[in-house]
Amino acid sequence: MSSESLPLAAAGAGTDRRLRWLETLHGWVTTVDHKRLGILYVVYGIVFLAVGGVEATIMRIQLAVPNNHFVTPQVFNRMMTMHGTTMVFLVGVPILFGFANYLVPLMIGARDMAFPRLNAFGFWATAFGGLLLYFSFLGGEGLYGAGSAPDVGWFAYAPLTARAFSRGHSTDYWTLAIFVMGLGTIGTALNIVTTTVCLRCPGMKLTRMPLLVWMMVTMSAMTLVVMTPLSAAQIMLSIDRYLGGHFFDTQAGGSAVLWQHFFWIFGHPEVYVLIIPGFAFVSEILPVFSRKAIFGYPAMVAATVGIGFLSMGVWAHHMFTVGMSSHANTFFALTTMAVGIPTGIKIFNWLGTLWGGKIRFAVPMLFCLGFLFQFLIAGLTGIMLASVPFDWQLSDSYFVVAHFHYVLIGGLVMTIFGAIYYWFPKATGRMLSERLGRWHFWLFVIGFHLTFDTMHIPGMLGMPRRIYTYEADRGWGVFNLICTLGVVFQGVAILIFLWNVARSLAKGKIAGNDPWDAWTLEWVVTSPPPAYNFAKVPVVQSRRPLWDFKHPDDPDWKYE
């Protein structure tokens, strides 16, 4: 709420710079505006992207050469755990919910979310959850003087988390942090679904919603039913650790495999929770830079919802090596491969959108095109891993690490960068530099491929994941060195990106309302939009309301 001010300022000291600074801070901390909360989420995610990136770099330096002693095994395990937890819960989820927060109300012509205060609660719960997790570096040792940050892996398999094997408080910080972040995330997901169901502007039928809104709503609905099993599992783990329960205590008849089921019932749909917003960004950006409406809108919606449902039935493909029955193996292999069908539909629809279009290679488009190629490869290695005998050979090897980093970096992170370049002008009123953006794109793509294409090979040569070092005679050394070399390129690319943001905030080109000549409602308001979004509530007649505005002679609604 930009109009709010501290009572101090009212005393006539409004010109004092320090007070004005305080007033700005007060405005951001107490805000319930969906746009400000969206920006807070994204900035928070980018800060932790840097932190998680440093953790990954430490691991890559350790693995660059055989028999390395850059860090101890204990520190390596902590870096591994914190990197995974950070990237999923403190980077992926906040950035995507941030974009959903910022864009969904604008795109459906609403003035705010359905529950603005719950929205603020969701952000701050996530923010403090992250601080709780990182406080473990200081407070994790506990009375036993054991450990600091959690070192049980982001999957925290039992019995590693049992009191006997994880002394001190590090696992408790991990559990509580994820529980708290889960509460915030569930609140925000609830908010996004309710906003979309209840606050669409007149004429915005479900069949006219921008694909981004459809996908964000699917992602939020999935979050409601997949984040909660994780919270339930964390409650059970806390009961085991603090009240002496036996859920995952094998000596008392409990089952360590049950934790794996509960974790992956969350864990696998979670990767779709992360990638569906990536699809959302691509589905908005590709049409604008191809100067065509999206190809196959109804098929895209159906494929999205289909992926949402299918993804709930694939979790045990993470557990083929646990020793399930062959019926279970077959079921989960089939469902996993079935996800490839709606995903393939999407790939073809995006290609259909590009086909015959008047393509503009602006930076957001570059990132989306990079996504198309890389996500396809990531999906193909996914299909490979879905076949059980293949998975028995390569599960828990670096091939798997390469596969999911291909999805999450080659797929998701690329689209996030594309989305930042695309919507930064809307959020700040200034364009990001195209020249620096191209440097960012190309360096990042080169670094990405150096690291993650190469990483498949040591995996196939038998290098297991989660090891802190390896013998020189295994033949993995040169590949690991190349992987680490790629990190340098990615690091420089990220630095260029941060420099681009800082520089453009100060003296970027003024964007105007609609710098990309786009068609969805957020481009009709000023950049940045006013607190109330729309002075007059919009009315829409087609999927591309701004096209109708700009082309009154040939509006879309004539063809619906």
Added chain:
Amino acid sequence: MSVRADAWPRPPETWRLPSRGPVGMACLILAEAAIFTIFVVAYLFYLGKSATGPQPKDVLEFPLLMSLCLFSSSATITFAVDALRKGKLGAFRAWWAATIALAVAFLAGTGLEWRHLIVDKGLTIRTNLFGTTYYSLVGLHAFHVIVGTLFFLVVLGLALAGRVAREHAERTHVLALYWHFVDAVWVVVLTVVYVIGR
């Protein structure tokens, strides 16, 4: 290219969307249902796997009276919301207070049951797998009853202060939806713990 943001076309004749309270509550119920599902699955999975006693059939008795209390509270809260919709504030307060009394009776029943199990039967959350899963599942449900009761008390306080009027009927309706869900969960817990599990 910019367009004028005030020259929207004429809105459609009929444009009605659901109100946000019930939709938000439906989402919450969906999320909560997933949490309870995990606890119910854990309970069923660990049935009969306790390494030591006591076993469910040795100690559990079907909690008929307290279940009746909880189920009837779903009726009384419906009467309360109906009364408020019609603007009958006295009837609303009476039915609302009755709901709270029934909820408290249910909680008292749980308390007595747990006292019996802990003191007389020696079953705690750390005794065996049955104890762990039983107290977790029933406790999670009881926690939801407590949260609901606290909200009811807030509304009762506001009602006694004369701050609840007819226009708040929809808000009490949203609370009632939550309460029906807590009731429905008890049907599942009752079946799983006291019928199948025994």
